[in-house]
Structures are given as C-alpha cells and as structure tokens.
Amino acid sequence: MADSVNGRYKYLQKIGEGVHGMVLKAQDLTIGKVVAIKKVSLRTKHGEISLSTVREIKALQHCECKYIMSLLDVFPDMTGLSLVFEFMPHTLYSILKNDSMPLSRSTIRSYASMLLHGVNYMHNIGIMHRDIKPANLLIDENNVLKIADFGLARIYSQNEDKSYSPQVASRWYRAPELLYGSSKYGSAVDMWAIGCVFAEMLRRVPLFNGNTDIEQLALVIKILGNPNIKDWPEINSLPDFKKIHFSHSKGESWQNVFPTCTTANEIALVDGLIQYNPKKRLTAAETLNLDYFTQFDGDVRKSTSKI
Structure with a gap:
C-alpha cells in the first residue's frame, strides 16, 4: 500500500473491509484532517461494471443532509476508485457490542431521531437505502449519527412499477416481503430495518437473528404471529x-x-414499524411525530450525551 496518493492523502491504517471494498484511515495533507478512504472496484470479478459502486456514488451525489455521510472526494487508483469520506471513530454496531459503552435512553432517542431524519430526507428525494443496519450507521466524535454505505441504494419513484432484487438488506434487518421473495417493494423496507435497529438499541441484542432466511421468518412469526391475509392481502x-x-x-x-x-x-415506535404489511408501517415523517419524540429539542444533538 502506497504511503500517499497524488501528494494529498497519506494512508495511516486499514480500518475495515466489506463486500464492496476496503476502508483505510488516512490524513488529508492539504487540510490536516483525518478521513476515511473506501477503495472500490469499478468492475466485478466477471469483468462487468460494478453496479454497487455506481449506485453508491450516484446516491451520495444526490444527498445533502447532516445525517448522511458526505462524499468529500473521488479519485481513480490502480484497482478502481477511491471514495473519500469524513472519518467516523465508531459504528452503532461497535457500540452495541461494547459493554463498556452503555447507551442512555436519551442517547437512544437521539440516535433514532438522527437516523429517521436522514432516512426521511432520502425517501423525500426518492432514494431507498436497502441496507440499514448498525454497521452502516457511523458515529462521530460529537456523537452525531450518520448513514453510510449506499452500495445497495436505489433511486426510485412511488409512481413507477419497477421490479427490484429481494436479495438486499442484511438478513437480520430484512423486511418480511423481501424474505417472501417480493420484487415489488418500496421505502417501507427501510422502515422495517429502522424498527429492528431501534429494538436492538433497547435490548442490546438483535430482535431477529436468524442464520437462514427460513429461520429468520420463523423468528419473525414467533414474535408477530403468523401473517394474516386479511391484514396483509x-x-x-x-x-x-x-x-x-x-x-x-x-x-x-x-x-x-x-x-x-x-x-x-418506545414500544409504540417499534410496533409502528415492525408491521407485516408495508402499507401499515409508519413512514419516517410519521415516526418522528410520535409522542416518543415530542420532548426533543429542535436540534436533535442537544439531548445527546457523550459516548
């Protein structure tokens, strides 16, 4: 790994690696700021253009929200592209796994509010994230939560009859319509995932943690009961x-x-999102109007305690 690129970024260390690329911690030498650089391939192993890379860049170019990760820079490298983001020291996943970093009730409410504001913004401009989960929710040094990893995001329209792959979202946060193989779905899949994330913050363990899609459905049915055709035709x-x-x-x-x-x-929020019928799930805007948030100040960060 080279020490620097074009004299601007000095690589410091590898901080992560996922399906869509490796993430490096680096120093932006022009402004003296630490950043995160995600190295992604422009082509799949079959030589085709990587749709996840194109989707991530396209989605992020449409977003200007303080609760969504900003794409600071893009530059080509030997293997594809490098996407530059601000450096975030924590993920919600790492916090939930660390017993020495307990979440206060005010912090849970703050994180939920920031997540919902970010998702509400995305949905209003026609973007489905399709992979909301704790590992994709980053936390900065001021305890501000930002949504990251748009590799599965899609630009959509409520008025268009499009088909999408049901093989999206990590299994524990995958909505039941996806588990049943639906290719006709919308932004409600993100709302189910948010309900699962919120429940996980309250419980410190995932709400549904199946090892297979069948087991995942079985766990959902165990808690919600069998789906009713009358309630979800x-x-x-x-x-x-x-x-x-x-x-x-x-x-x-x-x-x-x-x-x-x-x-x-808190239970009312979970119940409003963990609904079988996507049409009955609360939207992000509706969720933000629940009593759970009525005592929140205008700036969601005011009630946030330090980690």
Whole structure:
C-alpha cells in the first residue's frame, strides 16, 4: 500500500473491509484532517461494471443532509476508485457490542431521531437505502449519527412499477416481503430495518437473528404471529409465501420481548414499524411525530450525551 496518493492523502491504517471494498484511515495533507478512504472496484470479478459502486456514488451525489455521510472526494487508483469520506471513530454496531459503552435512553432517542431524519430526507428525494443496519450507521466524535454505505441504494419513484432484487438488506434487518421473495417493494423496507435497529438499541441484542432466511421468518412469526391475509392481502401473491409453511403462532406481546424498563412510547415506535404489511408501517415523517419524540429539542444533538 502506497504511503500517499497524488501528494494529498497519506494512508495511516486499514480500518475495515466489506463486500464492496476496503476502508483505510488516512490524513488529508492539504487540510490536516483525518478521513476515511473506501477503495472500490469499478468492475466485478466477471469483468462487468460494478453496479454497487455506481449506485453508491450516484446516491451520495444526490444527498445533502447532516445525517448522511458526505462524499468529500473521488479519485481513480490502480484497482478502481477511491471514495473519500469524513472519518467516523465508531459504528452503532461497535457500540452495541461494547459493554463498556452503555447507551442512555436519551442517547437512544437521539440516535433514532438522527437516523429517521436522514432516512426521511432520502425517501423525500426518492432514494431507498436497502441496507440499514448498525454497521452502516457511523458515529462521530460529537456523537452525531450518520448513514453510510449506499452500495445497495436505489433511486426510485412511488409512481413507477419497477421490479427490484429481494436479495438486499442484511438478513437480520430484512423486511418480511423481501424474505417472501417480493420484487415489488418500496421505502417501507427501510422502515422495517429502522424498527429492528431501534429494538436492538433497547435490548442490546438483535430482535431477529436468524442464520437462514427460513429461520429468520420463523423468528419473525414467533414474535408477530403468523401473517394474516386479511391484514396483509398482498402476501398471497408473494413468490415464496405458499412455498413455506410454519407452525401456528399467536405471537408474543412487546412487553414480553423487551426489558421491563421499556416505556409505552418506545414500544409504540417499534410496533409502528415492525408491521407485516408495508402499507401499515409508519413512514419516517410519521415516526418522528410520535409522542416518543415530542420532548426533543429542535436540534436533535442537544439531548445527546457523550459516548
């Protein structure tokens, strides 16, 4: 690995590696600021143009929101492109895995608000993220949460009848319509994922942590009960609905799922998002109008405590 590129960025260390590329910590020598550089390939292993790279750049070019990671610079390298972002020392995933970094109730509410403001902005300009999860939610030194990794993002229109791949979103945060193989879906898949993330912040463990898609559905059904065609008529036409059969489950109450200290307003937020029928899930704007957020100041960062 070279020490610097074009005299501007000095690589410091490798900080991560995922499906879509390697992430390096670097120093921007022109402004003396630490940044994160994500190295991505322009082509897949089959020699085709990488759609995830194109989608990420295209989506980020459309976003100007303080709760979404800003793309600071793009430059070519020997293997493809390098995308430059501000450096964020934490992910929500790393915080949830670290018992020495407990989340206060005000911090959970602050993170939820910032996430919802960012997603509301995305949905308003026609972008589905399709991979909301703790590892893609970054936290800066001022405890501000920002949404990252737009490799699966799609620009969409509510008025267009488009088909999309159901193989999106990490399994634990994958909406039931995706698990049943639907290719006709919208921004509600992000809202299901947000409900799962919020529940995980309250519980410190994932709400649904299946090892396979079948197990994932089984865990959802265990808590929500079997999906009801009366409540979700469209489920009858989903590709895999009639292929998969589960034992009857009445479901569990949210009070039994969460710790005894969970408030009614917190449960109302989870219940508004963890709904089988995508049409019945709250939107980001509707969620922000719940009683859970009514005592929040205008600037969501005011109530945020340090990690």
